[in-house]
Amino acid sequence: MNSILNIDDLHLEVRRDHIANPVLSGVDLSIKIGEIHGLVGNSGAGKSMLAKAILGILPAATRISSGVINFDGKDITRLDSKQRRHLASRHIAMIPQDPMTSLNPVRRVGKQVCDVLQLHMGMDRGKAQQETQRLLDNVQIREPKTVMRMYPFELSGGMRQRVLIAIAFSCKPELIIADEPTTALDVTVQRQILQLIKQLQMNSATALLFISHDLGVVAKICDRVSIMQSGRIVECQTAESLFDEPQHAYTQSLLETTSKYYRFDRGTNTHSETPAEHQDHA
Amino acid sequence: MAPRFILRRLLLILPTLFGVSIIVFVLLRVIPGDPIVMMIPPGATQADIDNLRQLYGLDKSILDQYLIWFGAVLDGDFGISISLRQDVVGLIVSRLPATLELALSAMVLAVVLGITMAIIGTYWQNRWPEAVIDGISGFNQAIPDFLWGLIFILMLGVLWPILPISGRIDPRTGMEFTTQFYLAESLLRGEFSILADLVRHMLLPMVALALPLTAVITRTLKASLFETMTQDYIMLSEIKGFSRWRILIVEALRNALIPTVALSGVQFNFLVGGTVLIERIFSYPGIGNMAIGAVIDRDLPLIQGLIITFAIIFIFTNLLIDLSYRLLNPRVANE
Numbered sequence: 001m002n003s004i005l006n007i008d009d010l011h012l013e014v015r016r017d018h019i020a021n022p023v024l025s026g027v028d029l030s031i032k033i034g035e036i037h038g039l040v041g042n043s044g045a046g047k048s049m050l051a052k053a054i055l056g057i058l059p060a061a062t063r064i065s066s067g068v069i070n071f072d073g074k075d076i077t078r079l080d081s082k083q084r085r086h087l088a089s090r091h092i093a094m095i096p097q098d099p100m101t102s103l104n105p106v107r108r109v110g111k112q113v114c115d116v117l118q119l120h121m122g123m124d125r126g127k128a129q130q131e132t133q134r135l136l137d138n139v140q141i142r143e144p145k146t147v148m149r150m151y152p153f154e155l156s157g158g159m160r161q162r163v164l165i166a167i168a169f170s171c172k173p174e175l176i177i178a179d180e181p182t183t184a185l186d187v188t189v190q191r192q193i194l195q196l197i198k199q200l201q202m203n204s205a206t207a208l209l210f211i212s213h214d215l216g217v218v219a220k221i222c223d224r225v226s227i228m229q230s231g232r233i234v235e236c237q238t239a240e241s242l243f244d245e246p247q248h249a250y251t252q253s254l255l256e257t258t259s260k261y262y263r264f265d266r267g268t269n270t271h272s273e274t275p276a277e278h279q280d281h282a
Numbered sequence: 283m284a285p286r287f288i289l290r291r292l293l294l295i296l297p298t299l300f301g302v303s304i305i306v307f308v309l310l311r312v313i314p315g316d317p318i319v320m321m322i323p324p325g326a327t328q329a330d331i332d333n334l335r336q337l338y339g340l341d342k343s344i345l346d347q348y349l350i351w352f353g354a355v356l357d358g359d360f361g362i363s364i365s366l367r368q369d370v371v372g373l374i375v376s377r378l379p380a381t382l383e384l385a386l387s388a389m390v391l392a393v394v395l396g397i398t399m400a401i402i403g404t405y406w407q408n409r410w411p412e413a414v415i416d417g418i419s420g421f422n423q424a425i426p427d428f429l430w431g432l433i434f435i436l437m438l439g440v441l442w443p444i445l446p447i448s449g450r451i452d453p454r455t456g457m458e459f460t461t462q463f464y465l466a467e468s469l470l471r472g473e474f475s476i477l478a479d480l481v482r483h484m485l486l487p488m489v490a491l492a493l494p495l496t497a498v499i500t501r502t503l504k505a506s507l508f509e510t511m512t513q514d515y516i517m518l519s520e521i522k523g524f525s526r527w528r529i530l531i532v533e534a535l536r537n538a539l540i541p542t543v544a545l546s547g548v549q550f551n552f553l554v555g556g557t558v559l560i561e562r563i564f565s566y567p568g569i570g571n572m573a574i575g576a577v578i579d580r581d582l583p584l585i586q587g588l589i590i591t592f593a594i595i596f597i598f599t600n601l602l603i604d605l606s607y608r609l610l611n612p613r614v615a616n617e
């Protein structure tokens with residue numbers, strides 16, 4: 001078995017006014033160990049809901065009606081929150097969409113990284129602080145010692161996202177879910193962050209589920225891509241073949257809307273980004 | 283950060299007190315009620331009355347009276363109480379500690395109770411503990427402090443007399459205090475049986491004062507905690523695998539306290555104001571109790587001194603609230 005996550009015929013519904021609306025209707029998805037797997041689809045297709053189901057943070061009104069989410073050989077839909085904490089939280093991490101609201105505003109940045117290390121890696125405070133410094137350095141934050149003592153409001157969005165990426169990678173998880181990790185950032189920072197995620201992922205054994213609207217971005221960094229349409233995965237391909245021979249009509253229409261940008265980028269692919277632009281210290 | 287801020291606020295105290303003193307001084311002299319009439323024995327002649335009036339300077343114009351009073355105040359002299367014939371400053375200094383101990387204990391109790399109930403209500407959201415807490419604080423919010431006082435006297439003093447309902451200490455204890463801060467002093471000297479007696483006396487007025495503030499803190503903090511628990515960083519903490527208790531106490535509480543302090547701050551002032559009636563109801567020898575006596579006797583110098591004292595307490599209460607707001611919120615703390 002070489003996949004870390006196997007989703008099989010997952011059905012999920014939202015209750016609204018006593019009516020159950022299907023949000024996911026039979027999702028099949030498998031993520032291989034160490035791959036970057038893109039998940040693309042238009043707004044409302046259910047991408048975020050799928051991510052939440054994997055992460056175990058579904059809103060109260062939602063219910064998994066059938067199907068399994070197999071992580072590392074165990075069905076995590078059957079776990080209660082305590083079991084989940086023990087089994088899954090160390091192994092599945094997340095890079096959030098909005099860095100501005102994803103760090104605790106009243107706690108120092110360093111502390112927020114240390115916390116995770118102390119919880120999952122069994123480090124004492126001193127050790128965790130050293131490791132935090134190293135991790136922040138890894139996400140190309142200059143003067144990590146100073147940044148560790150700062151509060152989130154003292155950092156720009158790009159810096160905060162770097163901190164959150166450091167947290168996501170900190171415990172060497174088997175899977176990281178990134179739900180549109182760059183849409184809240186401005187364009188130049190977006191590129192740096194994408195490059196950073198890609199680079200960190202390559203240096204680790206972590207698989208990445210990368211959720212995006214943007215086929216162009218997905219083409220740059222993903223190994224395989226799943227296309228989602230109204231609660232179903234309609235196509236799953238390697239990034240290469242998806243663009244050359246899209247099978248599904250929906251994929252073709254998605255491609256048409258992005259092709260203009262995409263053709264420009266295609267030839268230059270992943271290694272063309274401007275390396276380490278100036279850092280956006282707040 | 284904070285020292286500059288405190289200094290600025292302390293400098294503001296003087297003009298504030300100046301304004302308060304003028305308003306009080308004028309108001310006391312335009313409302314009906316003559317202090318001299320209250321103190322003369324029956325059958326006194328008009329000449330006696332005029333003499334007394336002259337003695338207390340009440341025959342002069344309001345402006346002259348104010349200037350004389352203000353000049354003396356600058357020397358730390360608030361005059362002589364008309365009804366008690368004692369130095370106003372001495373009277374207030376001997377009674378103030380009792381009120382401070384009562385008010386501070388009530389505040390601490392309200393904060394601890396309020397935070398605890400809000401946390402419990404949030405942790406067991408949508409289950410019976412939350413319903414119980416909502417019930418208690420809804421009920422609690424409808425009852426003012428003095429009514430609690432009367433209920434307590436009736437229930438725990440009369441029907442089921444387990445607690446003293448008047449005074450501050452059992453006179454039979456015979457302890458010689460060097461300060462008027464009985465509670466603090468007995469604690470520091472390790473006189474725990476005396477401390478227990480003081481606490482038993484203080485318990486009912488303290489709880490009566492604390493309950494309205496508890497209700498406000500519970501409700502505002504719980505609403506604020508609910509709101510905080512839906513934030514992205516809380517969700518991320520869940521994903522990271524922190525326990526719900528830890529998330530609530532370590533991640534959410536401080537964030538939720540910031541708006542709570544801003545919203546419930548004014549209620550601390552109500553608590554201080556509440557000491558006046560509560561001390562009267564429980565015959566507790568503080569400045570609130572004294573204030574009611576002073577008003578009944580139209581004891582102008584004493585009333586003036588007491589109002590200035592209350593104004594100072596209000597100012598420090600607000601300073602404390604603002605300081606805790608700044609301490610909780612790193613954004614303003616660092617400015």
Ligand SMILES: Nc1ncnc2c1ncn2[C@@H]1O[C@H](COP(=O)(O)OP(=O)(O)OP(=O)(O)O)[C@@H](O)[C@H]1O
Pocket residue numbers: 014023041042043044045046047048049050059061213
């Ligand atoms: N908290 C919620 N309660 C009820 N329904 C929800 C909730 N969140 C999302 N939905 C519904 O679930 C469906 C899928 O939403 P989801 O957020 O997963 O879409 P998405 O693919 O992530 O879209 P986007 O690209 O805009 O982020 C939508 O129809 C939405 O209306």
Ligand SMILES: [Mg+2]
Pocket residue numbers: 047048049179
């Ligand atoms: Mg989404």
